[in-house]
Amino acid sequence: MERSPVKTKNSSADNLGEETKQALEAVLKASRMGDHEEVLRLFLKDQAQHIFPKGQHTLKWLTDRIGRRATSRLVGILSEAPCFNCRHGLLGCDNCENTGHLGYDFVCEWCLSLGRVPCGFCDCTGLASIDFIPLGLRLAVFAIRIKNAEKRLDGLLQIPTPSAESAVAAFNKRAELLFALNREISVLQTTVGVAGDLVTVPRNLRGRVTRITNEAVRIAAKSTRRLSTTVETMLNACKLCAENAQRGSKAHKLAMARVKYFGALLDTDPPLKGTYFEHPLLTKAADRLTQKKKSRKRR
C-alpha cells in the first residue's frame, strides 16, 4: 500500500513545496483510481504551471519523489491514455453513412469500403497523440507503447483466419481483424515518426531513440504482411458473397464492386499502396537501418 506516496527521500524532495506535494498527491489519487483522462489533465496543467518539471529529468524527478512503482504505473496510464476524438483510432464515414457503399452499385472510396475512416488526431492509434504526452516522459511512454503493441500483435498474429457462418459475417470479422492489426502497427509508426521529428534530441537520448525505432521496425517487419493477407481473405469472402447472391440483387452488385475494388488495392506494389494501411515512416526507418548495416559491413 502506498499510504504516504509522496516520499521525501532526498534533500531536494525535503524542500518540496506544499503546492507540489498536493499536486503529486492529486495525480497519484487519479492514477490509483485508473482515471487516465484526469492523470493526463493534471499532469499537463501542473507542467504548464511549472509545478512539475518538463525536461528529460522528469522521470527521475518523479521516481525520487513517488518511488519506482508509482512512477511506472503513472507512465503505464499515460501510455494507454486514449485519443479524445475517436474510438480505437477510427471514425464513422460520413460519405457512405458507415455502409461502405453508395447505393450498392459503387464502393465508397473514402473509407476503402470499410465504413470507417482513420482518425487524423491520433493517426489511427486510438491513443493520445504526442502533443498530449507530458514532455520528459515521451520516450518512456513510447517504449511502453511499443511493448504493448508487440504483445497485442503477437496475439493477433496467432488468430487463424476467423471462421464465420456466412460470407458477409466473414467479411466483417476480417475487417475487424484488419483494423486491430493496423491500429497496433500505427502505434509503432507514431513512435518512429517521433524519432524522425525530434531533430533536437539531446545527444544523451539519441541511443534510446534509436533503440525505440529499431524495436518498432523489428516488430512491424513480422506484422505488416498480415494486413494484405487479411484483405485477401476479405476479397475471397466477397467472391463467395457474389457466388451465393442472386444475380442483379443488391448483395450481388455490392459484392462484385468490392471484388473489383479490393483486387485493385492488392494489385499495387506494395499491396495497399497509398491507403492508410501503408506505413511509409516505418518503411523509411527500415530502409535507413538496412543502409546502416550495409555501410557497417563495408567498413
Ligand SMILES: [Zn+2]
Ligand atoms: Zn465510406
Ligand SMILES: [Zn+2]
Ligand atoms: Zn483518434
